Amino acid sequence: MLEVTGLRVAYGGIQAVRGITFHVRQGEMVALIGANGAGKTSTLKALSRLLNAAGGSIRYCGKEISALPAHQLICEGIALVPEGRGVFPRMSIVENLLMGAYTRHDKEGISTDREHVFSLFPRLKERAQQLAGTLSGGEQQMLAIGRALMSRPKLLLLDEPSMGLAPLMTQRIFEVIRTVANEGMTVLLVEQNAKLALEVSQRGYVMESGEITLTDEAANLLANPRVREAYLGE
Amino acid sequence: MTPSSTLETLRTDKRIVIAATVIIGIALAVLPFIIGSGLGNSWLRILNFALLYIMLALGLNIVVGFAGLLDLGYIAFYAVGAYLYALLASPHFGLHLPVWVIIPAGAALAGIFGALLGAPTLRLRGDYLAIVTLGFGEIVRIFLNNLNAPVNITNGPQGISGIDPIHLGGFTLAKPISLLGFTLPSLHAYYYLFLALALFIVFVTIRLENSRIGRAWVAIREDEIAAKSCGINTRNIKLLAFTMGASFGGVAGGLFAGFQGFVSPESFNLMESVMVLCMVVLGGMGNIPGVILGGILLTILPEIFRHGSGPVQLAIFGKILLDPEALRMLLFGLALIVVMLYRPAGLWPSTTRRREFRGDSTNDELKAGE
16 A cells, blocks of 8 residues: 655755665554654655655555645545644634544544544543643544544554553553554654554554664564664663 | 522513513614713714724634634735725726625625635634734735736825725715704714624524524634544535625725725734734634624723823823823723733633633532532
């Protein structure tokens, strides 16, 4: 579904991503893990067209998307949950969710999807009229994921969903991510918390200083001594 | 029942809405006669200026309040509208085009200038955007000041005088209009024209606020990256905010030129931009009734200080200690500080901002606490 070949991302002269190649198949959840500064977020920003790639190709469903403007990706079926959540703080939860459906015009479908998001995150329904800026970090993450789902994406890009969250809240967020994936969504998950990410994913890529150094089934990566040492603190 | 929920029931009850509309309508219709006979024509002029400033403040509110783009050069669009009217309807070029051509043209030209300002500043936000817009406002003013050589276009610092008053359907608004044995003085006629256009702009702004475009503006204000990933074409939507806001300024500028009969570059200095911005911020950024209130108060308050501070000083001290003109700005500044300290969200903030500044966490919690 998503094929990335030789992707390079540079900030001025500094290369953050040095020609990586990976792919995500339809219906699959893939984790991209690595330490701070490995280039994970830059990769995702290039995929979601918030940054221009310095080279390489990004093909989605057979179509080259590396020249599309960012706002058109959602029409192609790619939704991003940005790093640091990026909810609209002075809009209510309902309004945030409606912004997720900005490109859609089918009123009934939108309200069905809203109810679906509320069923995934009952907490959001309880606070539907509350301003997003007053939510806790975990609730904001729920809202950001819910908003992305409102566009009925085919591919969901998640950037560090566990960032700054309490462990218990992280667990709950990942449970929902797993539920969404089980419903058939294709997910690319960028995450520092390697253990959690690999536990919910089928496959994983390990990134180090802008390059992919290791790739395998998620279960094998979890068992890999190198990964255990570097990312699981053993 | 809380006061806000009372207000909500008032708003939803159709009969009350209609009654309120009728009462406000009658009040607005008789207002010039009350002010004209009670306070005199100078206050009627001030009232007309208040209406012009309301249009300006509503236009700036689109850019600053809705889209969150700080614009310190907004008065440039007012200048564009005013000078277009002055050039197309005065002896300066010998052109005397009708008002229904000039005002829409002024709105369009100001809109183009808005896009011209918007295009290079798309990547800027906050302080940086403020500096560029400030520069833009000054560039326009300095151009107007200097475009008298080699070809005299704007007549430079002397400005353009003898501008045609506004004509409507065979009537000139400069003289009292006699219709069916009833005479409408000139200032009153201008009042009704300005009121009609101000109401039109209010209507357009309300429709915009509740539209897809309005929500996209707010989304960009709140988080531009998230707005992009929601599928909003942030470039076009931001340009549209600049263009729409500027065109309102252009309309107000054209009316100003026709009303005043004279334009010169010094009417469009930085202080004027700051004043309009103050109206938006003080009234309640992003909230239409608040912005209107800000426009009225900030036009009228300085005049009250100007006219009132002399007599008050005489009554207290027996002589005038401070020049009323100097005191005016001092009191005005103090008033701004006091409002911002005690009502940081503005005098009449939107419900969202009120909740934000109060730090309310949730409606549910409030209900649970009752």
